[in-house]
Amino acid sequence: MIAKTTIDTVFETARVEEVIGDFVQLKRAGSNFKGLSPFSDERSPSFMVSPVKQIWKDFSSGKGGNVVAFLMEHEHFTYPEAIRYLAKKYNIEIEETEQSQEEKAEANEKESMYLVSEFAKRYFHDILLNNEEGQAIGYSYFKERGFTNETIKKFELGYSPDTWDALTKEALGKGYNLDYLEKTGLTIVKEDKQFDRFKGRVMFPIQSMSGRTLGFGGRILGNDKKAAKYMNSPESDIYHKSKVLYGIFHAKQSIAKQDNCYLVEGYTDVIQFHQAGIENVVASSGTALTPDQIRLVNRLTKNITVLFDGDAAGLRASIRGIDLILEEGMNVKVCTFPQGEDPDSFARKNSYDELVRYLDANAKDFIQFKASLLMDESQNDPVKKASLIRDMVTSISKIPDRIQREIYLQETARTMDISEQVLVNTLAQLIQKDVADTGKKQKQEQKEKAFEVVKNENPEQARRIDVLYELERKIIEILLLYGNMTEEFEDVILRANAEGEIEEATEKKEYKVYQRIYLSLQEDEVELANPLFRDIYNDMVNYFHQNESFNTEHYLMHLAPELAQEVTDILMYEEREVLHNWEGQNIIVKQKDQTVGQYVSETILTLRWYLVDRIIEELKGSITSGPDSDNTETLSMAMDYYKLINSFSSKLGRVMSRYS
Structure with missing residues (x-):
């Protein structure tokens, strides 16, 4: 198991734009970088990388996260593998701690196939350089082709001995599972025997863009006309020949x-x-x-x-x-x-x-x-x-x-x-023919989806923004961007004047932004309605309470994937096109000349106003009619809530239109 100190060093050292730049061509776009999505087929860049926030967002597929999340999504690394890859890239020594049996058992099938392939690559390379047969046949062949020792080592070329089960025996002796040797195609298993697929061939490891060993190409050196000159690993969970280019790992930076x-x-x-x-x-x-x-x-x-x-x-x-x-x-x-x-x-x-x-x-x-x-x-x-x-x-x-x-x-x-x-x-x-063919295809798809259409949907209602969702999202955004900042806020207090009468007064006091939001929501006994936002909010408040500083990258490390995904979406949202008419929907957007304290206060007041307005609507809905109806208490409560709304409007400095 990788020590926490190593993980912290990796996150402090790794630069998201440098790592992703090894896989995607990035171009400067203001303070960010943009490029084509590596997760979807697109021709207009919608993939954004933020060096400041050290996160990325792919608007075409919805994926996003930190540098480790990218490697896990793009290269299908496990978390430890991503850390190891970054440690190797930045020459960071990995400190190990003992791995529990449960953690060992968590290694999935794909991961085991990668490990077997990596072992085979090392084995073939070692046989080529240090085994008598490997040197006499394999090494001699590569030297005849004009390859230098440096080139042979760079591409980790190898040789598979001309015996039936040399690799298989060695791998089983080292504790590797025969099932994974078979699934990667390294070993062919029959009912009564098992033997090496690449027996008597020089070996070319086939690597992914990040350098993972996916499979092999093997060239026979004898004159056996029945045997194929070149043989590749069969298709497997980790090797899809139609999606791989030989040499891409060594070529990507130069390309x-x-x-x-x-x-x-x-x-x-x-x-x-x-x-x-x-x-x-x-x-x-x-x-x-x-x-x-x-x-x-x-x-x-x-x-x-x-x-x-x-x-x-x-x-x-x-x-x-x-x-x-x-x-x-x-x-x-x-x-x-x-x-x-x-x-x-x-x-x-x-x-x-x-x-x-x-x-x-x-x-x-x-x-x-x-x-x-x-x-x-x-x-x-x-x-x-x-x-x-x-x-x-x-x-x-x-x-x-x-x-x-x-x-x-x-x-x-x-x-x-x-x-x-x-x-x-x-x-x-x-082109007309292509368009016609595409049109036919789209019509067919529309027919198939016809039964999924919701009838009689109100178009205006469909266009309405979910205000509560946007306000709660805005609160999470404020916590992410400004949560640990100290700002000045106005508190309303009750105190006696010279005549002994109780009156409202304001006083300015400094709070951490997260503290102000937490105390305000506690005061109103408000819990965020969206389950995802609620989980993120609770997690962030706990994080702020337990840590003196807030680092987005470190914070994303410990989040569950679905929460990390939403946090990334929120952080990168401003990089996308700005939605119009927020003011018309009474959703506060921070202006350049506005302080963080003002922004926080307005957002909280707007949320309060929205929630009170919903209570008023519920009260209105409970009013009964008829000669025996008594709505006095309900109307009195509604009037009290209307006074609250007027108070909110006064504090916001403007008369606010109704949401309902």
Whole structure:
């Protein structure tokens, strides 16, 4: 178990904008940062990071929290794993305390699969470097590929011994569960035996963006024609090949810095480029490019350069991925290498400067690339050329940005020597078809939801703001932002004047903001109506009573997830668009020239006024009619409450309209 002192050090050191910046491309937006949501498919940034508050909020998915919450949401870390990740990032030594049996039992299945995968990575790497067979076969292979010792260690390359159950025996001997070895695909279990999946292969660990080991790629070195040259881990709870890019962990910072990502096909392509000095490169690991893989890159940059080898036969099929990249609103270029060369071999033969010059000179816009590639195929055949042009316009139709589409149409018309108007008409037809298809889909969805519609709903009532909800939320916001501040408040007291008569007087007194709110609600015997706000309020008051200072990040640490989520929502709410007409709804919004004390007093008075007004409405509803009715007591109580409302209005300095 990680010691509390270590956890405190991690929270004091870690910067939310630095950590999230490893996963999402952030751009300065005033005092905050913004970027594309890593939790949903969006093209307009709605993901906000506040360095001042050290929290983040994703307005598209509703998620939010501190730096640990981000890692738990994005990387599916447990709390201890997130702390360990941050400690490693900031070179903080982890102090351990003894873990109870109950805590050990809490490790879930997914976590166990991660642990098994991490063990396998270390095992394969150790065999490569320190085992006789590993050195003679695996290490020699990597050296022949031109990889240095530093590169081999950086990518933690390994070797799986050419025996049936070397890894399985070692893992079971270390106490790892056979069930998890099977679920990660490391071990194949039959009725009467169990054996290693990657027997006799050099190993490439596949890591997530945060560096977690998800699975492996293994290359066979023998001449067994029956065995697949490359083999990947099977799909599992932790490894989904369509959502992973090989090398993303090592490339993410360089991609964001260079604002470009090179996309290749194989493991060795990535490794060789890194060794040559170009680190902003990832691979689809031989699988067809998927939207999820593209979105991984989209979080870091809008620019992708796809690198193809000189094998023309494979190019036609590979360029289908370009349309997927365009659909995600990204900019794509294509670069091919000379005949017989691939990124791996070309990087091995050329220096860093030569490689950079080649990439800069030969990276073509996708329109130019498609035109040159497909024109060779059409060979001046009018029918094939028409098909080629339609293919290019289809790609352009995938681009979300209208201005970009227009520019690409002009480029295509010039390159293909065809009327721009013809291309515009063709594009319009394609877009119209897409719109029609989308419309049909939406109509079907609306039909399915038709039975869920509430009939005869009053539109005006639906638009009304829940005033009590907003006022209670405002109280939580005040506690979060100003709770520990000391402010001057006016107290109304009763005292005797010179003639001995009792009269009201005011005196100024300093309180902590949280104390003022607590005493005011206690005085009125008010309990917040919203259960979530009530739990947060009670928790915060206890926290203030027990701690001399209030740190938002530390406070979020101990909250239950549902409470932490609501606290984050409240703290980041001001970063979203400001709702209009709050004053018209009698909901106080702090003005720049207003003191915190005034703001607190107005909010509490407004809540009191609202609650008294509801009591008056209940009293009015209890009035009976008829010759025997006696409503004297009820009317008297109502009049007393009306006097209270006048008092509130006087203190607020304005006549307030009715809520009801």
